[in-house]
Amino acid sequence: MSAIVTRIAPSPTGYMHIGTARTALFNWLYARGRGGKFLLRVEDTDKERSSAEATEAIFRGLEWLGLDFDETPVFQASRADRHVEIATKLLASGNAYKCFSTQEEIVKFRDAAYARGSSTLFQSPWRDADDITHPNIPYVIRIKSPNEGHTIIKDQVQGDVKIKNDQLDDMVLLRSDGTPVYMLAVVVDDHDMGITHVIRGDDHLNNAARQMLIYKALDWPIPVYGHLPLILGPDGKKLSKRHGATSVEDYQLMGYPASGMRNYLARLGWSHGNDEFFSDDEAKIWFDLDAIGKSAARFDFKKLENLCKQHIAQTHDDALLHDIVQYKIIKDGEDEALKVSERLLPTLYCIKNRAKTYGEIIEKANFILINRPIEINEKALKNLSEDAILMLNRLTSLLRNVSWTREKLETLSESVAETFDTSFGKLAGPLRAALAGQTITPSVFDMMLILGRDETIARLADITAKGSH
């Protein structure tokens, strides 16, 4: 067996669906884990629905997810000549025929078939017609599919799937305007691109049998198939807009790390024993088609968040900062991102193990992003009673001479609280409010260490001065 070649073949007809992302991931893992190639083909044969914008979304989505592809991407529409060439060849070999039936005739046929409860697959009267009977009107080219026997799809995920050939219609290969249809284009392109493994959504399972007809007619080797179950929304219905996030970009904007997305998406429908949290390298080694589940999986945000939290926690600070800045750029623009880029690094050590998203990191690190005089939000303000300010006052004066280490700061704070006959908890609230202006922050000691003595005292003085008026 030659080297493995997989592909992701999305159609650019809107945003990039999260299901497409998972399919891409599986193809990527399979190829990358075996020294194979992972290719991209944009299936833009439907000119009506395809857009440049949607194509961009695919590129951006793959890039964000870190699913790098080999070679130059193939645009299916640009290969129309080749598709026509093959259709013509099929026509010449008698495996396809010209069909002159009109849309109206086809609709009529189907309605009648449906009414009498028989197969609605269109049976063209032109299938065996002699050339001399051909009228001089536009026609489509249809494949001549066998009416007897059966086709077995040897699917690596679904197992052997047997389909009777009379269930396979004489599908259109070339439209009446001479443009190729998807069913022909996939086969020709997959063949020409040397695709060895077709891993795709199981909405294509039945299509695989149709496509095999073309492979057989051309005497081309049939690729290994693996049809993936769909991703459902949390309610078990097909994942759609009303579930909220369906596009890859939505998740990017929500601040999830790509590594966490990859981990979660990999676990959605695939498993490796009891392993839940793993790296890309591990996934590449472990991933295999036979461990993919057969049933549709629901999308679970809680699990996604849990995995993201773990990935954030184990990412090195420098890499983490880079990713957060990228997130901030698309979220709020370059200016906001610059501030994050300049100030965030020293805080990451005490924040990254308590955040599920980049947004949460930034929220918790807000104390370092703001400048004096800081605004105190309503919730934080409740901690600044007169008694509390008295305590802060005391603490502030003592902070001037303490050595600026965590240990000393802890001892000092506790002794101040003791002086006021209260617990450290009663001091921590006001202290947090004064330093950050909000209640969601890292430990007060971490904040003091990061801010430094001068800034800490200045922020405290801002409050105590105000309080003494």
Next chain:
RNA sequence: GGCCCGUUCGUCUAUCGGUUAGGACGCCAGGUUUUCAACCUGGAAAGACGAGUUCGAUUCUCGUACGGGCUGCCA
């Protein structure tokens, strides 16, 4: 309608004829605590249903129910 696929705790899943049916997320209770978190301990929680094969079925077969897909000059 026809054909195809699927069905284990709430969710993602393990199990490849013999297990107290395991793990993870979530949830509940208690503990710890400096906010948000985190952490520790414990707990509840599953084989859709009905037949059959077998000494023995979650596992194999069939049927039913439910869910999904295909059935386009969409992909």
